[in-house]
Amino acid sequence: MASLALSSIKPYTYSKNTDKSNRVNHKSCFFGKTINHPTANNIPGMELSENTRLLTTSKHVAINPSTVDTQETENNNRKLVAWTSVRQERWQGELNVHGEIPLWLNGTYIRNGPGLWHVEDYNFRHLFDGYATLVRLHFDNGRLFMGHRQIESEAYKASKKHNKLCYREFSEVPKPDNFLAYIGDLANLFSGASLTDNANTGVVKLGDGRVVCLTETVKGSIVIDPDTLDTLGKFEFGDNLGGLIHSAHPIVTNSEFWTLLPDLINPGYLVVRMEQGTNERIVMGRVNCRGRPSTGWVHSFPVTEHYIVVPEMPLRYCVQNLLKAEPTPLFKFQWQPNSKAYMHVMHKASGKIVASVEVPLYVTFHFINAYEEKDEEGRVTAIIADCCEHNADTSILQKLTLHNLRSSAGQDVLPDARVGRFRIPMHGSPCGSLEAALDPNEHGKGLDMCSINPNFVGKKYRYAYATGAHRPCNFPNTLTKIDLVEKKAKNWLDEGSIPSEPFFVARPGATEEDDGVVISMISDKNGEGYALLLDGSTFEEIARAKFPYGLPYGLHGCWVPKM
Numbered sequence: 001m002a003s004l005a006l007s008s009i010k011p012y013t014y015s016k017n018t019d020k021s022n023r024v025n026h027k028s029c030f031f032g033k034t035i036n037h038p039t040a041n042n043i044p045g046m047e048l049s050e051n052t053r054l055l056t057t058s059k060h061v062a063i064n065p066s067t068v069d070t071q072e073t074e075n076n077n078r079k080l081v082a083w084t085s086v087r088q089e090r091w092q093g094e095l096n097v098h099g100e101i102p103l104w105l106n107g108t109y110i111r112n113g114p115g116l117w118h119v120e121d122y123n124f125r126h127l128f129d130g131y132a133t134l135v136r137l138h139f140d141n142g143r144l145f146m147g148h149r150q151i152e153s154e155a156y157k158a159s160k161k162h163n164k165l166c167y168r169e170f171s172e173v174p175k176p177d178n179f180l181a182y183i184g185d186l187a188n189l190f191s192g193a194s195l196t197d198n199a200n201t202g203v204v205k206l207g208d209g210r211v212v213c214l215t216e217t218v219k220g221s222i223v224i225d226p227d228t229l230d231t232l233g234k235f236e237f238g239d240n241l242g243g244l245i246h247s248a249h250p251i252v253t254n255s256e257f258w259t260l261l262p263d264l265i266n267p268g269y270l271v272v273r274m275e276q277g278t279n280e281r282i283v284m285g286r287v288n289c290r291g292r293p294s295t296g297w298v299h300s301f302p303v304t305e306h307y308i309v310v311p312e313m314p315l316r317y318c319v320q321n322l323l324k325a326e327p328t329p330l331f332k333f334q335w336q337p338n339s340k341a342y343m344h345v346m347h348k349a350s351g352k353i354v355a356s357v358e359v360p361l362y363v364t365f366h367f368i369n370a371y372e373e374k375d376e377e378g379r380v381t382a383i384i385a386d387c388c389e390h391n392a393d394t395s396i397l398q399k400l401t402l403h404n405l406r407s408s409a410g411q412d413v414l415p416d417a418r419v420g421r422f423r424i425p426m427h428g429s430p431c432g433s434l435e436a437a438l439d440p441n442e443h444g445k446g447l448d449m450c451s452i453n454p455n456f457v458g459k460k461y462r463y464a465y466a467t468g469a470h471r472p473c474n475f476p477n478t479l480t481k482i483d484l485v486e487k488k489a490k491n492w493l494d495e496g497s498i499p500s501e502p503f504f505v506a507r508p509g510a511t512e513e514d515d516g517v518v519i520s521m522i523s524d525k526n527g528e529g530y531a532l533l534l535d536g537s538t539f540e541e542i543a544r545a546k547f548p549y550g551l552p553y554g555l556h557g558c559w560v561p562k563m
C-alpha cells in the first residue's frame, strides 16, 4: 500500500511561526532543571509504606506541574489535574488501600494516555497530542503497587533532546526552521518519516505475552515491559504491507489479532490478521469505501464470532488537512454527510463481504461489541453492533482541545452521546438501522470510553461499562454500568472528579457476566487522584487507594494476569 496521494494537494505556505498563542506565560522547565521532586515525606496526607521507592533522581526529568492555563483554571476555581501534564517522568511505590481488594485479583492493569502536553514553553492544543504516559496498578494478594512512566518514543526523545516538537502529532505540526526544512518536511510526510511514533492511545497484551502500546500511526507501535514500564523497542511488522496508519484498537484475544489498515489513496480498508507469536500481518480481505471522496476514519471496529464489521463513517480522513500546518476545525478529517454512512461485514474465514448496508449518519470512536442474531434454525439473520455514538455530531473533537477542557469546567457543554445500536441485516437488504439501545438519560446523555467482560467479545452480551455524564459537565464525569437487557444504568459519581475508562476484569471461574471488578483511575476536584475498584455486579465501591499526586487523564488499558 503506498502512502499518501499527491494529487489535488495545496501545500501550506511557508511562513516563520510568529503565533505566540500556544506559549505559556510563565517560565516552564520540564526539559530543563530538576524541580521539587515530591518525596514520600512531602506529599501531604500520603503515608507510603516501607516498600515505597521513588525513582525520580536528578537524572529523571521533573515537570513543572503548572503548565495548565493557570488563569483559566483559577477562574473556574478548580484544581483538577486531569488536563495538566504529568508532574514527573516516573514514580513507583505501594499505595495504602482503603477497603478490600479481592484476593483473586492478581495481576497488572496498565493504562496508556497522552499525559504530557508541552515541550519547553510550548503548549499542545489537543488532548490527543500529548506524549504517552503509562500508569500501572499491580495487584498482589490484596496489596496494590502503582507506577507511572513516560514511553520513550522517538518523538518524545527528540523533543527532549531538541527542546521542540519534532514530529507531527494529532493536531500539532513542527514549525520548519527555514524554507529548505519545509521542503524536507513535506517529503518526509509522504514517506511517513515526519509522522509521530507517540504510542499514546492504547495498550494490548498479545496472545504470546508481549505488551504493545499503540496509536493510529503504524510506527507508533511500541513494546513495553509490563513490570518496569521500560520501553523495549518498536513492534516491527515483518510483512510488506506498508501503510502509515491503522485502527488504534485491534481486536486482541488469546488466539486472534485483527486490525484494519485504511487505504488513503484508493479509499478502502485492508482487513488483516496476525498469528500469535508472529509479527506478520496477513491480508484476509479488502473493503472498498462506498462513499467519497476519501476513506472513513476508523478508530475502532467490532467483530463477532465469524465476522469482522468494518464501519465507514462520514467523518473521513482528509489528505489536504493532513498536509496543513495549522489545525482545521476537524483536524485531519472532514465531515462528508453527502457521502452517506455504511457498515460492511466480512466473513473472517473467507474474506468475502457478506453484507454492505447504508445506515443513518453517525460519529463514533469506540465500538462496544457486536454479535450474531440467529433464527430458530441457527441461521445468522443480522449482526448487532453497539458503539458510543455522538448523535452524528463531530463537535466532540473541538470540545477535546485542552483550552476547552481547561476553561469550561462546570459548564454543560459536553455534546450528547448514546449507546448506538446498529442492526445490519444479512439477507441482502440495502439498509441497516441505528437506534439508541436505551434511553440516554439513563447515563446523563454522555457516553464514551467503554469496556465489557472480555469473555463476551463477539458474543451476545448484556453489560457494558463506560464513562457517562452527570450534568452540568464539559467531559464525562461518571462511571456507568449499562444493562442492555433491562435498558437501565447504574452510575457512580465523585462530584467534580474525572474518572478514566472503567476496565472490567472477570473473576476467574465466574459464571455470571458481571462477576468481577471494574478498575478506574480518578482525577479529583482537589487536584489529587486515586485508583478505584468497583464491584462489577453491584457497581459499588470496594476499594480505593490514593496516588502520591494527581495524574493526568488517560485513555485505554489492558490486564496482564499473574502467570
Ligand SMILES: CC1=C(/C=C/C(C)=C/C=C/C(C)=C/C=C/C=C(C)/C=C/C=O)C(C)(C)CCC1
Residues within 6 Å of the ligand: 128, 168, 169, 170, 195, 196, 201, 215, 216, 217, 245, 248, 299, 322, 332, 365, 396, 447, 448, 449, 475, 476, 555
Ligand atoms: C498522529 C496522527 C494521527 C493520529 C491520530 C490519533 C492519535 C488519534 C487518536 C484518537 C483518539 C484517542 C480518540 C479518542 C476519542 C475519545 C472520545 C471521543 C472521548 C469522548 C469523551 O466524551 C492521524 C490523524 C491518524 C494521522 C496523522 C498523524
Ligand SMILES: [Fe+2]
Residues within 6 Å of the ligand: 201, 248, 249, 299, 300, 365, 366, 555, 556
Ligand atoms: Fe480509543
